[in-house]
Amino acid sequence: MIVMNENYLQLQASYLFSDIAKRVTAFQDNNPDRDVIRLGIGDVTRALPAACIAALHAAVDEMAEDASFRGYGPELGYDFLRQAVAEHDFQARGIDIAADEVFISDGAKCDSGNFQELFAPDTRIAVPDPVYPVYVDTNVMAGRSTGWQDGRYQGLVYLESTQANNYIPAPPKDKVDAIYLCFPNNPTGSMVTKDQLRPWVDYAREHQALILYDAAYVEFIRDASLPQSIYELEGAKEVAVEFRSFSKTAGFTGTRCAYTIVPRQCQVYDSQGTAHPLHGLWDRRQSTKFNGVSYPVQRAAEAVYSPDGKRQVRELSDYYMANAALIRQTMSGLGYACVGGEHAPYVWIKANTDSWQFFDLLLNKAGVVCTPGAGFGKCGEGYARISAFNSRQNVETALERVGAALSSA
Numbered sequence: 001m002i003v004m005n006e007n008y009l010q011l012q013a014s015y016l017f018s019d020i021a022k023r024v025t026a027f028q029d030n031n032p033d034r035d036v037i038r039l040g041i042g043d044v045t046r047a048l049p050a051a052c053i054a055a056l057h058a059a060v061d062e063m064a065e066d067a068s069f070r071g072y073g074p075e076l077g078y079d080f081l082r083q084a085v086a087e088h089d090f091q092a093r094g095i096d097i098a099a100d101e102v103f104i105s106d107g108a109k110c111d112s113g114n115f116q117e118l119f120a121p122d123t124r125i126a127v128p129d130p131v132y133p134v135y136v137d138t139n140v141m142a143g144r145s146t147g148w149q150d151g152r153y154q155g156l157v158y159l160e161s162t163q164a165n166n167y168i169p170a171p172p173k174d175k176v177d178a179i180y181l182c183f184p185n186n187p188t189g190s191m192v193t194k195d196q197l198r199p200w201v202d203y204a205r206e207h208q209a210l211i212l213y214d215a216a217y218v219e220f221i222r223d224a225s226l227p228q229s230i231y232e233l234e235g236a237k238e239v240a241v242e243f244r245s246f247s248k249t250a251g252f253t254g255t256r257c258a259y260t261i262v263p264r265q266c267q268v269y270d271s272q273g274t275a276h277p278l279h280g281l282w283d284r285r286q287s288t289k290f291n292g293v294s295y296p297v298q299r300a301a302e303a304v305y306s307p308d309g310k311r312q313v314r315e316l317s318d319y320y321m322a323n324a325a326l327i328r329q330t331m332s333g334l335g336y337a338c339v340g341g342e343h344a345p346y347v348w349i350k351a352n353t354d355s356w357q358f359f360d361l362l363l364n365k366a367g368v369v370c371t372p373g374a375g376f377g378k379c380g381e382g383y384a385r386i387s388a389f390n391s392r393q394n395v396e397t398a399l400e401r402v403g404a405a406l407s408s409a
């Protein structure tokens with residue numbers, strides 16, 4: 001008899017964004033004439049930068065000739081991309097990250113979900129609340145929760161991120177072993193300062209803990225004094241891995257390319273307390289279970305760092321950030337308290353009602369999809385997230401419709 005992994009029975013409902021997609025499909029089936037504008041999942045809508053497209057075409061042409069054809073690539077990424085990442089995203093900012101500390105992958109979702117495989121089953125995990133659901137669900141799948149109670153998974157430590165702390169949680173009083181942090185934050189759009197990040201690095205060093213730092217939205221930071229990487233903080237390389245992605249930066253959600261930084265100094269410990277480099281473990285995991293990102297896609301990602309690519313990527317993020325500003329301004333004007341949208345493509349709105357009621361209201365009355373805050377955790381109840389990833393025209397139309405729907409509600 002094949003026995004299931006019963007940890008899966010603990011999972012509540014389906015994955016948040018699949019759940020929303022099903023509801024939207026049902027709405028469209030019942031209302032085939034209604035035009036639906038999606039400001040829910042953070043999926044980009046604009047074309048890949050021209051520099052990436054040119055590189056993609058050129059790489060596809062290489063695949064058309066025996067002489068330049070490539071088969072299996074290196075599982076951890078081609079050197080040309082690992083070098084480009086290390087040089088442009090880190091060394092150029094004074095951060096000493098080497099190319100062999102860059103692990104190319106097909107998504108920050110996969111990496112942030114898979115990384116916990118390297119930890120012992122009884123690892124004590126801390127997550128923010130509200131939280132990107134992948135961090136939580138993957139740890140539940142791995143058996144790190146004893147059950148669901150009062151809207152939370154028992155066994156996980158939740159770090160409340162609310163209006164009271166400006167959506168920046170402080171380290172817990174209790175000892176935890178692994179901490180997920182995400183800045184610019186998904187879903188609240190909040191951004192941390194170096195001074196606010198410092199206690200986390202100190203905490204991790206004091207407790208021999210590990211920070212899993214998700215910086216997938218770094219391209220949207222609009223204040224150079226804010227930390228672009230956790231490694232801007234001294235001592236972070238011993239206690240943090242960092243996830244980055246080309247998805248939101250350069251429109252690669254469908255193209256798939258991302259990377260994780262695992263510094264060579266970063267340690268994990270066996271049950272006897274002996275230190276082991278995390279780098280070797282992640283290398284072993286990836287080279288066993290992953291076969292790399294395709295050559296043309298890695299060439300397209302490399303083009304992000306060309307002079308044209310840099311300019312085009314900035315234009316892309318400026319475009320979405322103008323949407324974010326419009327969303328925040330309009331929703332504030334309608335009397336809804338908002339945060340985010342200043343260094344992140346998400347606006348976090350106090351819904352003044354139950355999250356899913358707000359979602360239903362916007363869908364049914366305005367034909368607009370948002371993400372109910374409750375889907376991100378207990379502290380998200382009463383909130384909704386609106387994504388800036390859409391065309392300007394769609395965002396303007398959506399906001400007009402939302403304004404009308406909320407005024408008549």
Ligand code: MLT
Pocket residue numbers: 040041042043109132186
């Ligand atoms: C989101 O909407 O939170 C993200 O698009 C999800 C993801 O990147 O996987």
